[in-house]
Amino acid sequence: MARRALILVDVQYDFCEGGALAVAGGLDVAHSLAAALRDEEFLSAYDVVVTTQDWHIDPGEHFAAPGEEPDFRVSWPVHCVAESDGARIVDELADAVRGIDTVPVIEVFKGHYAAAYSGFEGVTDDDEPLIDRLRAHGITDVDVAGIATDYCVKETALHAAQAGLRTTVLTDFAVGIRAPDVAELYADGFPAAGVLVR
Template sequence: MLILPHPTDALLVIDLQNDFCPGGALAVADGDAIVPLVNALGRRFDHVVLTQDWHPLRHISYATTHPNKRPYETIEVAYGTQTLWPEHCLQGSSGAAFHPALDLPHAELILRKGFRRDIDSYSAFVEDDHATATGLAGYLRERNLTRLFLCGLAYDFCVRYSAIDGKALGFETIVIEDACRPVNLPESVDATNAAFTTASVPRIRSTDLLTS
């Protein structure tokens, strides 16, 4: 199946940052392996948006912020269950920078998320309190961008929540599955696939866009 990008399409590249790649503080297995594919996909789109995790010191998602807690444990916070992570994507750090091989010079927007100390933000659209908007939806609507193709890191967290929130906000959202990699916590990938099915978010292969 060949999908031809339209002028109202955008490629949304989620958190392709050093800390999520091998050697980073919260490395996703083979996270760097998708970079050439993402670059190739980017050349198919006139409109590209990059998201960037951008945490302050003592962010609520850091296990080190909470006494006697370890990474990958969960706690209850005002907005629900919070998974605790190693310190990652600290504002201004090399870990928060985009992977050096990412080559999308025509990207029109870099959207930073997770910069509020007391709210985590997996989604590119709404922070984890499900009330605080990032502003991305308004930007896309003003640009008349209506169909979104998502790729990046990590499939079972930030890609998942971005796709589902985008769909709920009225955008057509499509996940390019082989241009993502998961954190792969217990059952997280199965839960993500089920969530995409429930929300009617299709998953495609990069060849659906790159084959001509």
């Protein structure tokens, strides 16, 4: 029997309007996801909810060196430093997640000492890889949402599919950086990788 997880990728203040790496529409996604999680019918489709967070301690070349311009491909402005306000999940969504009492919630942190775009590169508080925790819960299917479609949502979805999970990206609950890249992913990139788009 199918068991489904909802993976909420990096809905953090640094990736929303006003943050260090702001993505236009990030706060709208946070609001929409929070409302959805308070909807019993929506939540009833899931056996597990996962949140992922960039949680950088010393990620090396992932942060541009002081005085150097980031290239926005390999190096980035300082963002989502562990324990900082920018690394927090947007309050409205965090409150909705805390209010879940019908299914387990798994918190995943990634990028401690290196770049990490996929939630599957992250670990729980007790250092368990996400895929191991999902398998322990018997998860067969995942829906992926969050920020940003053309970076961390993409990598999380691709890794989920590579791990053998039936994977869907929820377009109403995801926002990207470059519209042409997002359109290409939805039209070609995701389908070619076996990732559904809904």
